[in-house]
Amino acid sequence: MISQSRFSKGALAGLFVAAFGVIGGTAYSAEVSTSDSTPSAAKAFTPPAEASMPTDEFGKSIKLGEQIFTHTPEFAGKYVGNPLNCASCHMDAGRKPNSSPLWAAYLLYPAYRSKNGHVNSFAERMQGCFRYSMNGKAPPLGDPVLVALETYAFWLAKGAPVGEKLPGQGYPKLPPPALKADYTRGSQVYAQHCALCHAADGQGQSSGGKAVFPALWGAHSFNWGAGMGEIQNAAGFIKANMPLGLGNTLTDQQAWDVATFMDSQERPQDPRFTGSVEATRAKYHDSPNSMYGEKINGRVLGAP
């Protein structure tokens, strides 16, 4: 059923390389107590309480941003190509540490990104979310959707030090797995810990016309250009946040394995597709953390 030749030789060695050079120890959620936090670690930032959200004209934009963030298809429908919400991957409406919280992201822009080779504003960074994670199209700069989202992020970051990488920023960088990450083991982790909600076929579940459990692969999921399609990001997200309400209960090994399984499935084409899977991989996915262009179960991922 499952091809044994699914990984290129360098892929897993690369996983190890990729996981070095990360900040150790501080990145775990306090949701389930762990012994990983170091006493010297900076205190986690706490965004403003919801109740303190202003109610003036500025506050209305904050609120709109929050609504777009939590109900993206309803409030930004013309820019999305799947039924996911921003909050599908940024839990607690962008507040939760280790779930790429908005307050931490806001502080890190403008920033140079190797992904597109220039300095990106925060708004341009969010355009990428729409284009890749939402499999949609980027709202133009200055569009009310981007303005509201930026306003919401700005408010959440109130009082935080600009330019500093705060504890809880991004997804945790997991240490390399003890065993090579493995698709088959990942499929077993998936069946046991994920399929109840995301369904055995990864297509998630909807109710009342709304996606409740997001599709993890396939036509209704994020596309090949999304950060979550990179195994190290998915592993960190899963470790800290999944299963919902049971974050940090999977082992690092389970997180690496199931992330590898999830990111070894078909999903919508990378919008930067050059016309050739090989060339697109070479240009945008030349990483052991991307399975794009790899042969899995007899099929080349990303092949039209």
Next chain:
Amino acid sequence: MSAIATNVSSRCALAMGVVAVVLGFASTARADDMMVGKTIATQGTAKGVAACISCHGAQGEGNAAAGFPRLAGINATYLSEQLSAFANGERKSTIMQPFAKLLSSNGRNAVALYFSSLPPPAGIKAGDSTAITPSNTGAWIATRGRWDQGLPACAQCHGPGGIGVGTAFPPLAGQPAAYIESQLHGWKIGARPPGPMALMPVVVSKLSDTDISAVAAYYAGNVGSSNNAVPVGSKQ
């Protein structure tokens, strides 16, 4: 090209024929089960199972005053699993355990199928207000959770407006507040089995008695006909 198309279409036709036959048998069996289920629900059984509707309402709508849950429109797999759990003693209820034990496995499945086929109470909305504030504890826990404690929002699993999702996450909307409260307390004291992935015991460990009352009131109020203080499903 056309040979391939012909081949494909003939194979499709054959497959559709097989499907139609299977569905034909299935629908006959389903209709039979439905009749058995309806009989149990409305008349009880000779072995002493009381008619379900005597407590759960003629349309399976439940009884808010008594805290008897609605069964109408709830997924058959979920209902059947609950009856099995009553029968084997995993789920405690002095009322339900004896009845569930008296039913055969087929009878439990049939009555579950019957109630799942009834329409849910009118006015249940597949959405929550987007104008909820943290001071509204029930609505806030329902729609946002309390993530600084690692508590997910109810809606993240039970769907928009708590209408339920799939076979594992039953509707909360339109259930009597007393029923929701008793079940949440039931997980605290072990009267309900942990359920799928033992998600609910973790959830209730983070809910105070006040939280439980508030969230129960929120979902009991998600029906159009009731006098609820919470504007549900309003969109801006």
